[in-house]
Amino acid sequence: MKKLLLLLTLCSITAQAQNIQGLLNKATKIISTGSTSLSSDDIANGLKEALTTGAEKGCSNLAKPDGFFKNAALKILMPPEAAKVESTLRSVGLNQFADDFILSMNRAAEDASATAAPIFVNAIKQMTISDGINILRGDETAATTYLRSKTSTELKSSFNPIIKNSLEKVKATKYWEKAITAYNAIPFSNKKINPDLSAYVTEKAMEGIYSEIAKQEKEIRVNPLARTSDLLKRVFQK
Template sequence: MKKILLLALAFSLNSCAQVQQTLNQLPQLSSQIPGIGGVDIASGLKEALNKGITEQVSKLTAVDGFYKNEAVKILMPDELKKVDATLRKVGLSSLADEGIKMLNRAAEDAVKEATPIFVSAVKNMSFTDAKNILLGNESAATSYLQGSTTTALYGKFNPVIKSSFEKVGADVVWTKIITKYNTIPLVKKVNPDLTDYTTNQALAGVFKMIAVEEKEIRNNISARTTPLLKSVFAMQDKK
């Protein structure tokens, strides 16, 4: 019995020692590299996120930012793929192409609303958020932005896309497409919510491009274009 108690005590002390060792290591995250503190870690992560926003999101706002970028180009929604195929079959390929272009034009217009929301999310990032991002997986920063901005972005994008459909003529084009399709004999009539679809596709495109930049900064030292980025992400390299 005495031996059992001694073994239990030894196990307990060993477990406590391991826990304490883990706790002791936490403050050292910011001391693994001389001169790097908590404020610098947060600043470095904010700089990286702002770089991703500037370098990638801004590209999406340009003409053809979505339309000629195969990684994020918005295609027909699943429910309209049959519409697309049918229109092409009856000699209306140009109309189908124009419909796809209009979806992308609306997304390019809406993404201009993203930057202020992203800037606010980055500004409000805590040190804990920064630490988790730095030592997280290669899309941790993108996931943080996605979790903290998606609702606000949808609220901003949706009305802009609706307005953009009118501005770029997408509403007229799509009304024509749907009308043409629905007059074809024996087809099932369709009336999709293209504003919601395009909004969600635009959001997916934004986060996809931010993830591209994040991966580049994490894995490519030459993409760390400032001393702060180099210092902070060197800590990630050693994790």
């Protein structure tokens, strides 16, 4: 009888210990995620949804007419090293040429932005649970930083031919190369200017895309109204 009681007592202690360990494991998970109802899968799926929402909205915003051109923060201007070229054009009464040239660069960036979303979505699908947790614990643009690291090479390859074609349609490339080649030929010019206009516009277009996605990410993180699903609300709750 005593042996039976001892055995039952040991079983009870073991069961309680297992329950306590289970509670500790759950508590550790809660602390690590900052939520009482989120699993690792929830975090990963929530981050994927947030990234997809931000990328698609950001690309859509910039692909609209004047998405770049009338955005003071993202408008593509002459390269800084070409300021003298622009100044010379305007000084001889070619203001319209300079204005049209700047507009053509922005239109090319808008054209390219319309093709960017699938590249981002494909990269987002590859995000792991570990990536999601690190992003959630990161700063206000951690997701955008992650996306930049995964898409910049492919985005550049995709953008460049689109932008080059768009610039050539309005003969911007032709005028640019002529103007810059002439400028570079001037004796004693301190700095040669790269005549590869499509490379410059591609770089500025990519900067604009990532900037817009970062803007959307910040909005989701800080503004409850920007969280358009229950999962987003749970993942980003304060």
